[in-house]
Amino acid sequence: MVSSLGLVTGSTVRAKHIGKDIFAGLKNIVGGELKAYTELLNESRNEALQRMMVDANSRGANAIVNVRFATSNVAAGASELFCYGTAVVIQ
Amino acid sequence: MDSELVLILSYIAVPLVFTLGFPVSSWAIGRWYQSRLMNVLNVQEKQQSAAIGGQLTGSTSNKMTSLTAQSSVLLHTSIVVGPSIGQMFFMWIKSIFGGQLHSYDIVTQYGRREVVRRLQEQATQLGCSSIVNLRIETSTISFAKNKESKTSSLEFLAYATGIRN
Numbered sequence: 105m106v107s108s109l110g111l112v113t114g115s116t117v118r119a120k121h122i123g124k125d126i127f128a129g130l131k132n133i134v135g136g137e138l139k140a141y142t143e144l145l146n147e148s149r150n151e152a153l154q155r156m157m158v159d160a161n162s163r164g165a166n167a168i169v170n171v172r173f174a175t176s177n178v179a180a181g182a183s184e185l186f187c188y189g190t191a192v193v194i195q
Numbered sequence: 196m197d198s199e200l201v202l203i204l205s206y207i208a209v210p211l212v213f214t215l216g217f218p219v220s221s222w223a224i225g226r227w228y229q230s231r232l233m234n235v236l237n238v239q240e241k242q243q244s245a246a247i248g249g250q251l252t253g254s255t256s257n258k259m260t261s262l263t264a265q266s267s268v269l270l271h272t273s274i275v276v277g278p279s280i281g282q283m284f285f286m287w288i289k290s291i292f293g294g295q296l297h298s299y300d301i302v303t304q305y306g307r308r309e310v311v312r313r314l315q316e317q318a319t320q321l322g323c324s325s326i327v328n329l330r331i332e333t334s335t336i337s338f339a340k341n342k343e344s345k346t347s348s349l350e351f352l353a354y355a356t357g358i359r360n
Contacts, residue, residue, distance in 0.1 A: 132277055132279060132280055133221050133224065133279055133280055134225055134228045134279050135228060135277055135282060135302065136225075136232055136276060136305075137309075138276065141275035141336065141348070141350070142275045145273050145275065146273060149273065153269075172330075173332060173352055174332070175350065175352065176334070177335065177336075183334070183336060
């Protein structure tokens with residue numbers, strides 16, 4: 105590890121789509137996994153990761169270590185997916 | 196006199212059946228469906244642990260000297276699970292008295308185990324030989340725009356570092 109370039113972050117706020125919401129509501133009659141939400145959250149988390157990588161690239165880092173994820177409810181019906189890590193330069 | 200009694204009883208019974216019929220059936224269906232999911236998970240977990248051979252390492256405070264890594268990759272999976280509407284209704288009643296909420300127990304247990312199983316699956320797909328520094332996070336997702344709604348579900352996120360060697 106050559107040098108540390110500090111904290112890099114990436115986040116997205118996603119609200120869900122009404123069609124998916126109705127489906128999830130129907131699925132809630134039996135419970136279990138809600139696939140529509142799982143997919144939605146996975147793709148938004150990938151986007152947050154992408155943004156973090158862009159941030160790290162713009163600082164000239166070639167690796168990110170110690171990545172953490174956090175999820176929070178910012179408003180009713182929308183959630184924020186946030187990821188952060190330390191950008192470093194490695195050999 | 197007799198028909199009057201029947202009429203009065205039906206005035207009480209019919210709305211009662213209509214209001215309780217849906218939660219009870221939803222509760223029963225939810226219980227059945229979730230126990231079936233649990234059985235499937237038990238089988239899959241056994242198969243997978245036999246295939247991987249217990250190569251799962253948690254967080255460690257010491258420097259690990261036994262592992263030699265060629266490259267590493269970030270693994271992450273998430274799952275959204277929720278109890279059924281009927282189960283939520285009965286949990287709401289149960290929460291007046293307090294105590295263990297068995298339906299939520301099943302949901303959280305299922306979610307955590309399933310998400311770790313999927314993480315292992317992803318690791319084997321990406322050619323990782325071991326998983327280190329596994330973390331699991333929990334958050335809630337509410338459906339409705341208004342806060343009064345009791346419908347909510349849980350999201351479990353598992354992430355870890357996959358080691359290739």
